[in-house]
Amino acid sequence: MNEKIDSMDLKVISMESRMDTIDTKMDSIETKLSSVEDIQLAFGVEQREIRKEVGFYYGSLMKKLDENKTELSSEIKQVSNIQKMHQDVLEY
Numbered sequence: 001m002n003e004k005i006d007s008m009d010l011k012v013i014s015m016e017s018r019m020d021t022i023d024t025k026m027d028s029i030e031t032k033l034s035s036v037e038d039i040q041l042a043f044g045v046e047q048r049e050i051r052k053e054v055g056f057y058y059g060s061l062m063k064k065l066d067e068n069k070t071e072l073s074s075e076i077k078q079v080s081n082i083q084k085m086h087q088d089v090l091e092y
Helices: 002-091
Strands: none
16 A cells, blocks of 8 residues: 555656646746747837838829829920920911
8 A cells, every 4th residue: 555655656746747847848938929929019010110111102202203293294285385386387
């Protein structure tokens, strides 16, 4: 009977040791997970900043495109008017 009790005690000690190992590994996993979460948060902040910059540059580009379009339209009208004047002169 004592041998069985001693054997059970050894098994309990072995299980406690395994549980301690599992707890240590779980703590390590939680630490790594926390680190990953911190990196994800930092990445999210950086991504928001990049989106703001891209939005700003896109807006600036679209504004410049509109300005160029207006300028080109004006120049085309001017060339058209000059061409019409030349045509009128040729008709005389």
